[in-house]
Amino acid sequence: MVTKITWQKAGHVTEPGRYMFRFGWLNVAAEDLAIWEQFPDATFTLVQMPAGAADGMEEFHLGAFEVPAHPLPDRQ
Numbered sequence: 001m002v003t004k005i006t007w008q009k010a011g012h013v014t015e016p017g018r019y020m021f022r023f024g025w026l027n028v029a030a031e032d033l034a035i036w037e038q039f040p041d042a043t044f045t046l047v048q049m050p051a052g053a054a055d056g057m058e059e060f061h062l063g064a065f066e067v068p069a070h071p072l073p074d075r076q
Helices: 030-038
Strands: 004-006 017-021 024-028 043-048 059-065
Touching: none
Parallel strands: 024 059
Antiparallel strands: 004 043, 017 024, 043 059
16 A cells, blocks of 8 residues: 655655654654655555564655646635
8 A cells, every 4th residue: 555645744844854653763864855846736655664663663764756647725
């Protein structure tokens, strides 16, 4: 099963780093944030990293992304 995440689901994070979510740890790089800043509706594929987290939680980074053909209207 391929799991995807949007910037909205990631809580609109603004800094690179390691964030805890209900599915495990998510590592967000500066390059990922640059894509979300340019394309706020982009959806990234979650890529599971090899086991090794000391706390036993799964760890992910952002992989390939998709930009919707028709961006969603502003959500204000």
